[in-house]
Amino acid sequence: MASANTHTYRTDLVWTGNLGSGTSGYRAYERAHEVSAPGVPVLLGSSDPAFRGDASRWNPELLLLASLSQCHMLSYLHVCAVGGVTVTGYTDQATGTMVQTPDGGGHFTEAVLHPVVEVADAAMAEKAVALHADAHRLCFIAGSVNFPVRHDPTVTHPYAL
Structure with missing residues (x-):
């Protein structure tokens, strides 16, 4: 029996890049694919243009970075x-660095989130910055990766100059 604290997710993936001869050669196929899940729109995917x-189309590296950014925002x-900070706006321009290895593999070495948060009152700004650490600790995706996820937040308020 599954625990109430255990969550299972399902996605479906269909490769749509067969140009007629399958993977008969490195240049003989497209990296095009579709990712779907029950009840959500289809996401069009491919590989990074470098590959x-x-x-x-979305590539796995962008999706990983987007997942980190989304998860942090939702946790934040x-x-x-619950901490008494009223957020009235939130944007992020996340960046990530991936290094290829000589064998053709690779791995992310870090991700940096750059959230710009607007709070309702200037008196909330200091606490708003501090709460990024709590959000990071609670983020399911950041807790699942084996590379550092850093934060470079900016907090503003409606009367900030």
Whole structure:
């Protein structure tokens, strides 16, 4: 029997890049694919353009970075709501660094989130910055990766100059 604290997720993946001869050669196929899950729109994917991918589609590296950014934001909004900090705006321009290894593999060496948070009152700014650490600790995705996820937050308020 599953615990109430155990959550299972399912996605479906379909490769759509067979140009007629499958993977008969490195250049003989597209990296195009579709990712779906029950009840959500299809996500069009490919590989990074550096690996013959389509730049107009999501690649796994971007999705990983987006997952880290989303998870941090959701955890952050939670800790602010319960911690008495009223957030009125939130944006992030996350960056990530991946290094290729000589065998053709690779790994992320870090991700840096750059959240810009607007709070309702200037008196909340200091606590708003501090709560990023709590959000990081609670973020499911950051807790699942084996590379550092850093934060470079900016906090503003409506009357900030």
